[in-house]
Amino acid sequence: MGYQTTKRQPWRGLLLSLMIAGTGVLAACGGGNNAAETGSGNTPSEQQVSNSGSNPVTISFIHWRGEDAAVLDGIIEDFEAEHPGIKVESQIFPSEQYQAIAQAKLLDGAVGDVFTSFPGTQFEAIARAGLFTDLSDEEFVAQFNPSLIEAGQKDGQQLALPYQLVYNIPIYNVTLFEEQGIEVPSDWEGFLAAAEQLKQAGIVPIAFPGADIGPGQFMNPMVMNNAPDGEIFVKLEAGEAKLTDEWWVTTLEQFKQLNDLEYFQKDALCTKNEAAGALFAQGKAAMLATGSYQLLGNKNNNPELVQGLLAPITVPADQAVYEGIHTTTFMLAINSKTKHPEEARAFLTYLSRSEVASAYANGTGQNVTVNGVEYTSEELQVVEEWTNKNTLFQPRFTITNAEVQRAVLSSIQSVLAGTDPAQAAADAQVIVDQQIGQ
Numbered sequence: 001m002g003y004q005t006t007k008r009q010p011w012r013g014l015l016l017s018l019m020i021a022g023t024g025v026l027a028a029c030g031g032g033n034n035a036a037e038t039g040s041g042n043t044p045s046e047q048q049v050s051n052s053g054s055n056p057v058t059i060s061f062i063h064w065r066g067e068d069a070a071v072l073d074g075i076i077e078d079f080e081a082e083h084p085g086i087k088v089e090s091q092i093f094p095s096e097q098y099q100a101i102a103q104a105k106l107l108d109g110a111v112g113d114v115f116t117s118f119p120g121t122q123f124e125a126i127a128r129a130g131l132f133t134d135l136s137d138e139e140f141v142a143q144f145n146p147s148l149i150e151a152g153q154k155d156g157q158q159l160a161l162p163y164q165l166v167y168n169i170p171i172y173n174v175t176l177f178e179e180q181g182i183e184v185p186s187d188w189e190g191f192l193a194a195a196e197q198l199k200q201a202g203i204v205p206i207a208f209p210g211a212d213i214g215p216g217q218f219m220n221p222m223v224m225n226n227a228p229d230g231e232i233f234v235k236l237e238a239g240e241a242k243l244t245d246e247w248w249v250t251t252l253e254q255f256k257q258l259n260d261l262e263y264f265q266k267d268a269l270c271t272k273n274e275a276a277g278a279l280f281a282q283g284k285a286a287m288l289a290t291g292s293y294q295l296l297g298n299k300n301n302n303p304e305l306v307q308g309l310l311a312p313i314t315v316p317a318d319q320a321v322y323e324g325i326h327t328t329t330f331m332l333a334i335n336s337k338t339k340h341p342e343e344a345r346a347f348l349t350y351l352s353r354s355e356v357a358s359a360y361a362n363g364t365g366q367n368v369t370v371n372g373v374e375y376t377s378e379e380l381q382v383v384e385e386w387t388n389k390n391t392l393f394q395p396r397f398t399i400t401n402a403e404v405q406r407a408v409l410s411s412i413q414s415v416l417a418g419t420d421p422a423q424a425a426a427d428a429q430v431i432v433d434q435q436i437g438q
Helices: 011-027 044-047 067-081 095-106 123-127 139-143 174-178 188-200 214-223 232-237 248-260 272-283 292-301 340-350 354-364 379-389 402-416 419-433
Strands: 059-064 085-091 113-115 163-169 171-173 204-207 286-288 307-309 323-334 391-393
Touching: 059 095, 059 163, 059 340, 067 085, 067 340, 067 354, 095 113, 095 123, 113 123, 113 340, 123 402, 139 340, 163 292, 171 174, 171 292, 174 307, 188 204, 188 248, 204 272, 214 248, 214 323, 214 402, 214 419, 232 402, 232 419, 248 402, 272 286, 272 292, 292 307, 292 379, 307 354, 307 379, 323 340, 402 419
Parallel strands: 059 085, 059 113, 204 286, 323 391
Antiparallel strands: 113 323, 163 323, 171 286, 171 307
16 A cells, blocks of 8 residues: 555564464454435536536546445435536445555546545555645535544645544443343443343343454554543654553453453454344344444344444543544545546535535434534434543544554454463564664
């Protein structure tokens, strides 16, 4: 993906070993673990290209939200009806694949006239490659809540516009909690006690998709109060903090504790997100260690499901600083290499309308960053209460170096595979030191 690398050193052997070890864990798992309304009100930039001739221009829109395809197809159909001179062709990739290939696809401008980016490492890499168009002076930027689009800013420019506001904390089955008489825990001992009670009742406490997104999602609420410093991973990359410090070793020890006590499902490292989600939707697991973005999908899989959000509080209640994690993501951008900048701008302008954003939000179950949106779905109303809680921006997305991020996540997987937490932290810190030149 074009990330910056350092000169070759012996540490690369360790990195390769960690990667091979991680691959070995997954390989050992085998391959069979799978249990709008829109309005008018064109802006000048939209109207300028809405009647651009009988041969419409086709622009490419790439993203990773396959579960949003039907809703986005409807929005695109309405956009094309309003803009007969423009056709929008969508390409959707799985999120892990998208992070690996998006930058390469953008390079010649043939794909991704409009594209999305994750915050953090992908955003930084694409910015370094000069593939973002500066949106700072675009009128449609004013449609967004300014406090929620900072993740798309760099060097004083608005390079991308986060469209989604999500909470990267576990979803829980409200009915199962009520049937077991369990209150949402407010500290680590309470969290462990709740998990033990669920386990004794024959319910998997936490469905953990360890084979793909689980480590990158669940690490955020697990670390937020162990290191209640929103810049902790920034400091890690600056050499001012280490993974061998108490904050990360403690986090790994708590991952080990959950695993050793069998509060994750069997073969958690082999479980992909789809299978973990099915376990939760079927009522076999009480919590799903992902985030609010899966609320609607869970409900579609089980219409009777009553869901809430909670975060593990890993410290005594009186020491907790944060209640949960939020992320602004699915960042909309225009490719600087696009051959159709006006058409791309028109599409982004359209997505920024409050009525279009409302259609997207309520159709997909995603809170959005656009002003004036009315939420009508039950899932979004569940999420809306979290806007008044003290949440931390997702720590993982403050990591800008892909190899550092990989080392952090690999340390979690290593612990779940049996490595001592202190050793896993030390192994990961070797990679960090070499990446930052120490």
